[in-house]
Amino acid sequence: MEVVDAQFSHQISLLLEPPSPLQVKEYFHELTTTKHLHGIQVKPTNHYGKGVYADIDFEEEELVLKDQMLVGMQHSSNKIDCLVCGCCFRFIGSIEIQIGRKLYLQGLGGGPHDDCFNEKVELLMHQRLELPHSKKFPLPEVINCPGGCKEVYYCSKYCAQADWDSCHSLLCTGDGSKSISNKALSKFIQHANETNDIFILAAKAISCTILKYRKLKAACDKENQKEKNHLSDVLGNHNFSLLLKAWKPLSMGYKRRWWDCIALPDDVDVSDEASFRMQIRQLAFESLELLKAAILDEECLPSSPVEDYFLYVDDLPEAEKKEVDEITQPFLDALGEDYSVCCQGTAFYPIQSCMNHSCCPNAKAFKREEIIIKQREDKDGQATILACKPIKKGEEITISYIDEDLDLEERQALLADYGFICKCARCVEEDA
Numbered sequence: 499m500e501v502v503d504a505q506f507s508h509q510i511s512l513l514l515e516p517p518s519p520l521q522v523k524e525y526f527h528e529l530t531t532t533k534h535l536h537g538i539q540v541k542p543t544n545h546y547g548k549g550v551y552a553d554i555d556f557e558e559e560e561l562v563l564k565d566q567m568l569v570g571m572q573h574s575s576n577k578i579d580c581l582v583c584g585c586c587f588r589f590i591g592s593i594e595i596q597i598g599r600k601l602y603l604q605g606l607g608g609g610p611h612d613d614c615f616n617e618k619v620e621l622l623m624h625q626r627l628e629l630p631h632s633k634k635f636p637l638p639e640v641i642n643c644p645g646g647c648k649e650v651y652y653c654s655k656y657c658a659q660a661d662w663d664s665c666h667s668l669l670c671t672g673d674g675s676k677s678i679s680n681k682a683l684s685k686f687i688q689h690a691n692e693t694n695d696i697f698i699l700a701a702k703a704i705s706c707t708i709l710k711y712r713k714l715k716a717a718c719d720k721e722n723q724k725e726k727n728h729l730s731d732v733l734g735n736h737n738f739s740l741l742l743k744a745w746k747p748l749s750m751g752y753k754r755r756w757w758d759c760i761a762l763p764d765d766v767d768v769s770d771e772a773s774f775r776m777q778i779r780q781l782a783f784e785s786l787e788l789l790k791a792a793i794l795d796e797e798c799l800p801s802s803p804v805e806d807y808f809l810y811v812d813d814l815p816e817a818e819k820k821e822v823d824e825i826t827q828p829f830l831d832a833l834g835e836d837y838s839v840c841c842q843g844t845a846f847y848p849i850q851s852c853m854n855h856s857c858c859p860n861a862k863a864f865k866r867e868e869i870i871i872k873q874r875e876d877k878d879g880q881a882t883i884l885a886c887k888p889i890k891k892g893e894e895i896t897i898s899y900i901d902e903d904l905d906l907e908e909r910q911a912l913l914a915d916y917g918f919i920c921k922c923a924r925c926v927e928e929d930a
């Protein structure tokens with residue numbers, strides 16, 4: 499692999515080059531135009547890189563933007579708690595599957611339950627025991643991965659196919675996988691789960707680029723055949739420009755290398771920062787080597803429906819509640835405090851990632867369930883930004899990265915993890 503790196507060092511450095519301000523401007527202009535995102539503009543700010551600006555006036559509560567996720571992942575630690583679609587991350591199956599599966603997986607770790615309870619848990623998991631009123635909380639049927647990996651499930655055939663086409667075909671460990679080695683892939687996944695599962699998101703981003711590149715290349719090859727254009731050096735350069743094109747949506751989000759900007763953990767002394775950064779850089783390289791062996795060929799806080807269900811049961815009229823509680827309470831007790839864990843993960847949104855922070859923001863990024871409450875349409879894996887006060891044309895649209903209710907010191911401590919000291923009007927005023 500090192501030989502490959504040396505041979506293509508020029509191309510690699512071009513891929514990793516930060517985009518110029520002109521490229522950024524052109525890219526976001528095209529993106530907002532093609533996605534019909536009227537009313538916003540991405541452009542340079544005076545102080546800190548780019549930002550999102552209002553191109554029209556927005557009223558309070560008005561929808562500013564819906565941003566489609568480019569790549570996203572559910573955190574490994576959250577997979578026991580929630581069974582969600584591997585593409586749009588909505589809960590799937592049924593209330594019974596969600597509760598039964600979680601209790602079953604927890605039980606594998608040696609839970610304290612008796613045999614009778616364990617039997618009930620298995621019945622729940624296989625949907626052979628129905629909980630009262632659970633039909634009022636319908637969830638989409640579980641669709642298997644088309645590659646047969648039994649590790650990722652979907653809410654619809656549409657999501658299964660979309661994920662397969664965009665990245666999962668290269669990262670699937672099932673028989674239908676398009677990776678070069680399932681064994682190598684499993685090794686990569688194990689390494690990520692044991693070290694930092696953000697490498698899974700990176701693998702998705704890389705797979706997404708490779709697959710997009712292949713699609714662009716296949717379309718070009720077809721065109722070239724028509725024109726009988728077989729000059730290999732011309733094609734060589736051309737192929738690289740296709741790879742740059744496939745990489746572009748991700749490169750536009752480039753800020754700094756991961757190991758340079760990751761927050762210093764509390765248990766690492768500032769004097770050890772340089773060696774800590776070297777260590778995680780090394781870890782990222784190890785992970786990349788494992789991924790390369792698996793996929794490189796010669797050529798690139800929402801809520802839980804389970805919580806809604808138990809809240810509903812809790813609100814039932816007293817007489818009925820007693821009867822229902824008899825069935826549901828043992829499951830609730832067994833689930834314990836963690837009964838309402840929501841799907842947790844990390845994703846990259848092309849426009850939201852351009853929004854700067856303010857402790858007195860004029861917009862808010864909403865989670866899925868809050869949007870449903872507000873009767874807004876909830877489309878697959880989209881981030882929704884609403885104005886939380888009137889925004890005038892030309893004003894920068896800002897969101898808060900942290901809990902705005904915290905005091906100045908706490909806010910600044912959290913924002914240090916993002917690598918900046920906030921000097922918004924509120925911070926300046928409170929600091930005076």
Ligand SMILES: C[S@@+](CC[C@H](N)C(=O)[O-])C[C@H]1O[C@@H](n2cnc3c(N)ncnc32)[C@H](O)[C@@H]1O
Pocket residue numbers: 546547548549751753850851852853854855856916917918919920921922
């Ligand atoms: C999600 S990005 C926002 C877009 C970013 N300005 C860009 O050029 O892509 C977050 C980064 O923007 C910068 N940033 C955001 N809000 C800021 C603020 N209020 N003050 C200083 N820097 C800020 C920080 O470097 C932060 O890590």
